[in-house]
Amino acid sequence: MRILVVGGGAIGLLSARFLAAQGAEVCLVDQGALGRESSWAGGGIVSPLYPWGYSPAVTALAHWSQDFYPQLGARLLADTGVDPEVYVTGLYWLDQEQAEPLAWAARERRPLQALSMEAVYQAVPALARRYSQALYMPGVANVRNPRLVKALRAALEAMSNVRVHEQCAVSGFIREGGRICGVHSTRGELRADRVVVAAGAWSGELLRGLGVGLPVEPVKGQMILYQCAEDFLGSIVLANGRYAIPRRDGHVLVGSTLEYQGFDKTPTEQALASLKASAVEMLPALADAEVAGHWAGLRPGSPGGVPFIGPVPGCEGLWLNCGHFRNGLVLAPASCQLLSDLLLGREPIIDPAPYAPAGRLG
Template sequence: MSDFLVVGGGVIGMLTTLQLADAGHSVTLVERGECGREASWAGGGIVSPLYPWRYSAPISRLSAWSEGRYPELALRLLEETGIDPEYRQKGLLYLRVDEEAAAMAWARDLGKPLERVSADFLYAKEPAAAPGCEEALWMPTLGSLRNPRLARALSTRLQAIPRVTLLEGCEVERLEARGGRVDAVKTGRGRYRADQVVVCGGAWAASLLASVDVNLPVRPVKGQMIQFQAPPSLVRRVVLMDGRYVIPRADGRVLAGSTLEESGFDKSLSATARESLWASATRIVPALADCAVVHHWAGLRPGSPDGVPFIGAVPGFTNLHVNAGHYRNGLVLAPAATRLLVDELLGREPIVDPLPYRLAGPLPG
């Protein structure tokens, strides 16, 4: 029996497992499919909320802590696995922002570099950006990751740690509880037990907790994206305009996203979404109209009522915990969200106040 059993092999589940293993604990990670192939794979990899000044303080606190950890994490994984997550700190350009005062106030409060820049600065940084902009907002410290490679690097690292048991293609059917304690996790391949159980099931977290009569207000929210094959350096950094964005990769590929769709667990693709994404991407960078769209996909974000994730002990249970509901910011918040929960699990001083992320209800006595 392991010290910990983690349900869900996305970035949240894998980082939780890695931190627990780093602390010397045995961990079983159970994933219904392939690790990192759901929301963690489908997102864009921007290491910041899109418009960070629109978010509440609990999200800003986690985001600020996380952003500074990704360079170190990317280097560690590259050294340990040979897989490069391609962390790129090239900054972000915001075009046509109509809430500049709020953005600048947010930046001052957090000590975050953000400045208004001229057209000359904008087009020196991004010559192919939408023409006719007289100014932009510039966040020089923003980074991005190639999230599928981050997920592959994390999975590869976990497989090399002897005290980690990684079970892929192992769907959890239900949690089995008695007397305020989870006795076992029932899967299609049998029952697994651990001293402590952590649910990191993303959009599926609510159904997992429902098996022990816990109501977790997390729902799937579909997002579709497309990818262009562009010449290297056509787009050099993340550019955001009118709620849509383009994200360059080192090999010239450019991601464009994304939609927000309330359609349950349906991940089907639509021509309407593809056309909308193509139109917004070619407004941001008109030269993308001459580039082929080589991929179109969808993923399911774990939506929560106000975007603030649920992190901590599940009320009424002595050994059940959750880390889910990160909505559009799972990758952004992952280092801090997982560290916060691991601190709680191991009795360490938390990095931020854990109260805003707790599930409502009395904790077990």
């Protein structure tokens, strides 16, 4: 089977890898450079920020992916020599209401616990002495998303049944007899037996040309990066909707904003000031740390953050794997495995019904 994947972020790259591993001939195209949009810009926490606040559909994908990430990182390192740095640090929620999260954890059998602030300050000495209660989940990891993209790219380049075209914009679909059999692109016509749209925030725009209303829209997020000592922060901390993520080399990411401003992804001084204030509120020593970077990306916003995974009704041959909102990196392994299972007629890893485009499109 020849499969064309439109979109070269983490979702598109991992979809291509899983499909090609099952013997499909895969062509992947991206309008820019691979993985330079949301996949590059995000924080890479391998958990929804507030996992108890999501639907069972998101939870099912998240749990499968969280369990899969360590072996994915190890396999990519072995296959490519590029380490995605799946870094297990645990996650502290500070001054978070506790009843609902703890009930959720008991129901879902996740190891979330309430800790005394004395224990938290011993574990995270850089934390501001301003918090009154904390929840902690061990085992939560973060992945260094630019390196994950680099590893996935290297893995695809090593597969003889995969072709990758960067700087290849898609302008529309080739439709013959009610069937989608390819796309019009800056490289000309590209034909396939199946076309998978995994174009992140741009997915809704692509489908509009078919008269399909896909409720996926760009949602801007801004981040800052600090350079710190390697032992400055040992765990992810989250307070008042903002988080700080440690990397192994001492970099600390702080994010993020949530802005509905179309496809504008210009970093702003207002957001920089707000993020700095949140950073110092959590970790006072960051007031004297060097800001090594400030950037913005566009998330693929969707209703409830539930992605669209499956065939598009009325457009035979057209499939979706998009709309992951704030959790693209978290949900990517499960989403892409589910897409591969469905498209190739295999037993799906989880119930696919909540993600089906049917009944959710305009």
